[in-house]
Amino acid sequence: MSRLIETHHARNPRLWLFYAGIGGLMLVLVSGLIYRQLLKTNLYSGKERLQNLRRVVVPGPRGYIYDREGKIIVGNRPRFSVVLNLAELRGEFRAEYRKIKNNYLSLAITERPDADQLTRIARASVAQRYLDTINFILGRHETVRSTDLTQHINQTLLLPYVLLNDLAPEEYARLIERLPVSSPLQVYTASTRDYPFGAAAAHTLGYTGSNNDPAVEDFEGADLLTFKMKGSVGRTGLEKIFDEQLQGETGGAIYLVDPAGYKVELPISKRLQQRRPVQGHNIITSLDLDLQLAAERAMTDRTGAAVALDIRTGEVLVLASLPSYDLNTRVPILTAEQDVEKSGVWLNRAIQGQYPPGSTFKILTATAGLRSGAIERDNSRILCPGFYMVGNRRFPCDARNGHGERSLVGAIRDSCNVFFYKYGLETGPDLIAAEAHRFGFDHKTGIELPFEYATPHVASPTWKLATLKERWMPGDTANTAIGQGDTLVTPLQVACMIASFARGETETKPTLLHDPQRPAQHSPAIGLAAGDYQAIINGMEQCAQIGTGRLAHVDGLRIANKTGTAQKGRIDLAWMVAFAPIDNPQIAIAVVMEGTEPDVGYHGGTYAAPVVKAILEAWKEKSERAPAPPAVNFKVK
């Protein structure tokens, strides 16, 4: 029987060579181990981390925008999608790949797709199979786009692949009831902007666009491969200006992935870092939704703008611009005759529209005249024959046959051009322009909206010489005195002017933010004697009662208003400014309506007055239910 175990002597010299070799190799191994595990630990753990971890960033929902009474005017709504969790389909992808490949082989086709093409076909085929399930449940006929799927797998594999977006509630209900809980198909929700009132205040509120690169702050893993869910960013209006406040706080999670990049599900206790997204801050605007809707309804389908301000605080109650667009679909709301390009639907006329102020400017001409002494409230009178001669040029009045004798009050009431030609010329263009400057016609109002028009025109000899390189003519003064010519203003500027005038001051800084504790605004006094100021007010009150602005009359409300008519190229403009109540001014309004129809007399008293009336009626109805704010402290001398 042979020996099963051989023995040897440890001192056998032949073994020393072997021991040395083994020892050397062990030394190399141990050195390598020490080098990698101790010296290069950070390098390899960093590489391992980069290979095995992925960061998914989820933007927080945007904050809401409310009107001054707490009504949501911009909110968020859930957007339901049906998504496919690709990580669960790897087996199916492989099986489908083999099946398709075998089919090709069995058919002995020489021109076969290569491996990449086969992979794409297999993936699309599997995804389509799942989409067919959805199609069956929802009665749809959708197909998977292979290129989209491939792009998704290559770029955002960790995120679920969206098969259908923006499901109706009924579709979502059918899916959650019919899809198995464990299916790779799942219903996914995301936040999207919701505008409950559609086109109301569309230009003011603005809209958002996709943001593929939401900001990530204070969330670890900046070095990791990061997948970002789409966020949104304000593009226009309040959404743009207050984007920083409205933006939610980004959340996210760090996931463990396998070498192919698919997510490895960890138990809850072992989940890696996760942070919930947080909704952005809400904004309470000064807009009064009831007044806004009343104004937009009254403007019907015409083109124009309406602005209403809280006289005491400068808070904007109404900021309307038509034609508009439905914020939910961003589709212009136009009549059949209107052309998208020509209508300027995207223009926010309230802050960007450049209009000659028409006869509403006569309030400033009267103020300038009274302050300079060119107009004396009791003595300044004129017999209006229907025109006024400036040199050889005949300047017409609205009343072709003349108004007869008119004082300051009567001239304002009936909007007599002749009175203002005469006394405008006596006041002089520089003083009239200075008055316009004092009331802020030469600069932006600074409202919290983007793209407010930057360079409004106030016509004056200096301006004309500098800009047009032309000499100022007396006819220019006559035109300027009645608000025609080169002076261009925005409806918001005119609203600020009338709000300032109602307070007996010269400047109003409008704001779109509501603050119940906001103190009353104060600016330099108008600088008129009380009697002079009252004369203008009387003229405006008579205008609202029996003059050109009588269509804006509201029972039980003392209104001061002034109509205006102007032309800008081929466009006729119908203006009206108003404030009320006269004994305690609280709301100031400016409305301008555009008209291009030939042979239609666009007068402020006809086309702008109904809008003013609608706003005032809505305001009166609401103010009767609420206590009146403290009376304005007039600064009239």
Added chain:
Amino acid sequence: MLPKRFDQVSPFVTLGVIMLTWLLLPLVLKTFTRATFFEIQAPLTVADSYAHDLQDFWSNRLHSKDELLQAGRDLAGLVAKYDFSVQQNQQLEADILRLENLLNLPPLPAFRLEAARVAQRDFSGWWQRFTIRKGQNFGLTVGAPVVFSGGVVGRITEVHRYTAVVDLVTSPTFRLAASISGDNRPISYQGGLNDSFKAPRGNVEFVPLEINATRNTPRRLVTSGLGGIFPAGLSIGEITNLELSPDGLFKAGDVQLDERIGTLTEVTVLVPLNPEEL
């Protein structure tokens, strides 16, 4: 030496052989085996159920005549109440039909009611199921809703020749489109991980933000009818608390379910008369 060593490893070899055989079996045979497993088991389940019924019968025989008389009187009262309800329902159904005709609405899906005895309960932390004593022999179909007097019981997930398996409303694998009573917006209900001996509960998701519910002011959860499987208005339970979901878009919360679900002995299957309408 060899036979002794083989003895030691023979259980593992046997297991390996069985597993290999199972792996090598044709797919058709495997499917057949799986399907027949339940059918072979079914008679035992049904027999066990009948034995329990017999046990109940004899235990009921132990009641005194006075108790039986009292139960009879109570039953008569209930029958009178139900008779009245049936008349009211007939009147309501006639009204609904008239309104459907007036408004040209498509008729609501019609169901045949099939009462079934619960034969077996299978409750675990991961799923809760009933096996009922009716199957294909009574025309039951997969997906058919199962209800009782307190509302939703569950949905049929497997139908065998003589039995059917019902996935209970308490089970985490059960999900349906619900709505809060008086509000027609669909929300998602899903069963929860239920511990034994505790009141059954489920979860709701996608609840609109303005809806509130607390233990003191719970909101009744009913089927929405929008999912196409359950008719609208069946009671599911009561929402006892709602919290803001992580994304801030909705609320999510707990639903207290009817405690009788775990002890039901008789349920009703709503078998759709025209499954293609659903």
